[in-house]
Amino acid sequence: MAYQIPRGTYDILPGEVEKWQWVEEQMRHACRLFHYEEVRTPMFEQTELYKRGVGETTDIVEKEMYSFSDRGNRQLTLRPEGTAGMVRSFVEHKIYGQPQPTKWYYIGPMFRYERPQAGRSRQFHQFGIEAFGSMDPALDAEVIALGMHLFQSLGLEGVRVELNSVGDAESRARYREKLIQYFEPYKDELSPEAQSRLYKNPLRILDSKDARTKEIASAAPSLFDDLSEDSKMHLDRVKQYLDEMGVHYVINDRLVRGLDYYTQTAFEYMLDLKGAQASTIGGGGRYNGLVKEIGGDDVPGVGFGIGIERVMLALEEQQIQVPNQNRLDGYLITMGEQAKAAGMKVLQSLREAGFQVDRDYLDRKMKAQFKAADRARARYVFILGEEEIAENKIKVKSMATQSQEEVSLSNLLDWLKEKA
Template sequence: MKYQAALKYSIPRGTDDILPAEAEKWQWIEEMARKTCHLYGYQEIRTPLFEHTELFQRGVGEATDIVEKEMYTFQDRGERLLSLRPEGTAGVVRSFVEKKVFAEPQPTKWYYIGPMFRYENPQAGRRRQFHQFGVEVFGSADPALDAEVIALGIHYFEALGLTRVRVEINSVGDPETRARYRKKLIDYFEPYKEQLAREARDRLYKNPLRILDSKDPKTKEIARNAPSILDSLSVAAEQHFGQVRKYLDVLEVPYVVNDRLVRGLDYYTHTAFEYVVDIPGAQAGSIGGGGRYDRLIGEFGGPDLPGFGFGIGMERVLLALEEQNVEIPVQKRLDCYLITLGEAAKAAGMKWLEALRRAGVKADRDYMNRKMKAQFKQADRNGARFVAILGDDELKQGKINVKHQESGKQETIDLDQFISYIKENCRRG
């Protein structure tokens, strides 16, 4: 077939088409996420792909890279400023407050799976449209819940067959801790002010904690000897962090304390953590992370209730699975391929094909008018376990021929027994 396209279109940079063979892998890792969450009592929530921009400015933090440089923001026809969601927590908290779920018995355990959007430099495992699996739990400040949520993520990775995933954990403290640590950081960085990257200088007095998250090589080198937040923890923050580590030990979750871990969001308090695995080409090997956010619900107009959660990048999960050569179970096989010979058989074949599908049998037929030999080849390409041949003569006799592809055995059976015969043999495997 010859054709000339009037226009050539290409996919926007930083996005991907997920073709059918890959989509089955996505469906599997998403289904494993749902199964794991259900074991822990979490229910699914689905929030809009875009929200009012102010939600992310207030929730994520105006001094973060996400809000300053990475959000897709636009004005709609009503001149409202909206943004595609760059992360999942803010929208979920907004829903919790707006729908007054806080009035119900707590805790509330939710999870979500869906696309997020950030204007980033595309690289392995990082796209401008990416997909995230996250959990959020509201209503309890119990350190045991921190440990449970972290363990849920590890359980998920193990269910996928992913190995060598470690947890890096830190405490970013409470307001008392942050005030004390903020002063220490300013005192430390001020002598190096002119050597810091521009964005780090801009953050020095607004949010010096963000400097520890800088990607600039010179700034990272300077930050290497900055004071540790663990030396500034209040009594309450130190107790909380100690309890979290105790419960992680009880759950036998392997972790290391990383006192430079601050995450890229401003809403965290107390526990902050990341899941880290070695993925060549992916930045820092992080495939997810999260933490506690005890003031965010109040910031959004709700009661003073605590929260805890994580987000896991699904592209990075697939990359890690590929790197570790984990075989993803993809259902490629067809149960039955139907070949018809003659116009009457073709019409009747449509009826029987539909009957197979209604009976739960994966079935297909030829729509390209191929010869019989070519149709057998197509059945092989589809991994068909059985090939059924129905001709006009067989139709008159109320018969159909069925070939077992694996053994080569061929049988002629009554048409009225066809569906039950295929179902029974599929069940036997």
């Protein structure tokens, strides 16, 4: 029986994985510039964490989680998003008792059971940042700016920020009643999913993908009309700071995001992608009540998540060339057993000095070994035979110029350092 990879997952093979490594390094570099530190949380958590943290009426909790019972009959779930686990870690380790703010980031796989399509898989990868401990709208602006800095460092063009405020608890309570009153006359025309959310969480209806429901929701009241003065002031400050930082944005008063924990600022990074159902490549916002909901002190937070698959798709569509960091400095060709043994010593000394080198392990003829060196994009080919060993020399051929010279074996490392 030939085994096949599960639907909605994929292998990232050499040739492609180097692009991922480069993108991830750009993410880590951006976080270093903004002073965010990496945290690695488990790939599964207690199911209740996501129900409480993400929201029981969200698509994630209702339809998309990979949940299971372990042998101790504990209810566990593969992480569908990164924030809830980061908040759990912040609370469990009592980081809220340390000087604030706390600025963290994560990179890793997430899992959601949904229909696979371009830029959307059942195992997907996400880069996210979380900043705890400050209500300052300048922190919201910094978070948004970090994402835009990343996209610029990757060379992506056309990324835009859509910005909104989903208000505080009092604002949303007033708005909730208005939405119920608005949608009730259309109840029978709403999708079954929207009908089930009408009295539980009507804001979720604004995020519906159903065509008729979207049409009805397009004329719904705006949350802007019910924002408290504090919420309006917070949003105005975020806009002011973004203006100062040169980060362009547009206001979208229909933007609510797909998770229940957001308060005040909400935003999305948008970029049109061919074949993708949605143009969102990332987004986030404030979640001022989430730390308390998960069992910690009443500590505010703000952050985002960016889908790495969608970033990779965008890089491909815009034909952005990713630096190839896997080019060999040298490829060793040996002739004879004595040279083969001596060659192992040569390779080891070069690798210990930090050079990327390889050799043939199939005992192929010299012509085939040269082809292998060419495929590996080696800068130099080192040729070592019985004659070279006797003279304590090694032949070095430049693959770029095809010129060849002899170098003392004892001086090879210094010669290569000079050429580096």
